[in-house]
Amino acid sequence: MTGPVRVTMVCTGNICRSPIAEVVARAHVERAGLSGLVHVDSAGIGAWHVGDGADPRAVRVLADHGYDGSAHRARQVTRSWFEGSTGPDDLLVAMDAGHHDALSRLRPEGEIVLLRSFEPGLADLPAGDPRLDVPDPYYGDSADFAVVLAMVERAVPGLLDRITRSLAE
Numbered sequence: 315m316t317g318p319v320r321v322t323m324v325c326t327g328n329i330c331r332s333p334i335a336e337v338v339a340r341a342h343v344e345r346a347g348l349s350g351l352v353h354v355d356s357a358g359i360g361a362w363h364v365g366d367g368a369d370p371r372a373v374r375v376l377a378d379h380g381y382d383g384s385a386h387r388a389r390q391v392t393r394s395w396f397e398g399s400t401g402p403d404d405l406l407v408a409m410d411a412g413h414h415d416a417l418s419r420l421r422p423e424g425e426i427v428l429l430r431s432f433e434p435g436l437a438d439l440p441a442g443d444p445r446l447d448v449p450d451p452y453y454g455d456s457a458d459f460a461v462v463l464a465m466v467e468r469a470v471p472g473l474l475d476r477i478t479r480s481l482a483e
Contacts, residue, residue, distance in 0.1 A: 318353040319477060320404040323429070324413050328358030328388035330459070331409040331448050333368040335429060335466045337376055337383045342474050351481055357391035359416045364390050369452065375459040379467075396421050403480055407473065410447035430465060432472030 321339060325332035336356035343352045358364075367373070368386040376383040391406075406426040408414040417426045430436050430446045439446055448465050451458035 318351055319481065321352060321354045321407060321473075321477065322391065322405070323354070323356040323407050323409070324359065324391055324417060325356075325409040325448075326358055326413070326450060327360050327363040327452075328356055328390070329363045329366060329369045329386075330372050330450065330452050331462055331466075332356035332358065333383055333386045333388075334372050334376060334459070334463055335407065335409065335448075335470070336386070337381045338463070338466045339470050339473065341381060342470050343477075346474060346478070348474075348478070348481070352477055355389075356386075357389045357395065359391065359413055361390045363388040369459075371451070371456050371459045375456065375463050378460075379463060391417070391420065393420050396424070405477070410450075411442055411444075427473075429469045429473065431469075432476065433465065433469040434472065437472070 323332040323335035323339065333356055336354055340354040343349055343354055366388045368383050373383045404424070406417050406421065406424060407429050408417055408426055409429055414426055414428055428446045429448055436446060448462055451462050
């Protein structure tokens with residue numbers, strides 16, 4: 315391995331789901347003592363919010379659960395994202411099937427996974443099963459953001475286990 319494994323959480327505009335997943339995953343990586351080996355970031359499929367902070371409801375739900383999402387700035391994942399900055403062990407983590415499909419078109423040779431496929435009880439679901447999608451809370455209220463956070467918190471330990479196993483290989 316030449317550098318840290320890059321784990322990129324991806325949603326639509328990089329202001330709701332993927333920042334929540336980034337912050338939670340980074341906290342788990344830090345607690346596991348893997349900060350030097352694993353770099354967690356996030357990006358969106360679209361450019362609508364590039365440079366914006368996370369949605370205030372995402373920042374609030376994170377803060378209510380002991381996380382700090384205040385420093386987040388939205389970015390867009392593009393084909394150039396992968397040029398020279400990703401390695402074979404890097405992982406793209408999509409929040410839903412649409413993001414997975416879009417990422418597959420941008421980087422057909424890389425590994426792309428759905429976050430909830432690491433959630434206990436969901437790992438055996440077939441690709442494309444809607445239960446593997448993290449729903450978009452953007453048009454909802456704070457309760458919808460809490461649902462997203464709960465899904466992320468259930469899935470991240472399995473994702474971290476997967477990353478830890480790949481680091482040991």
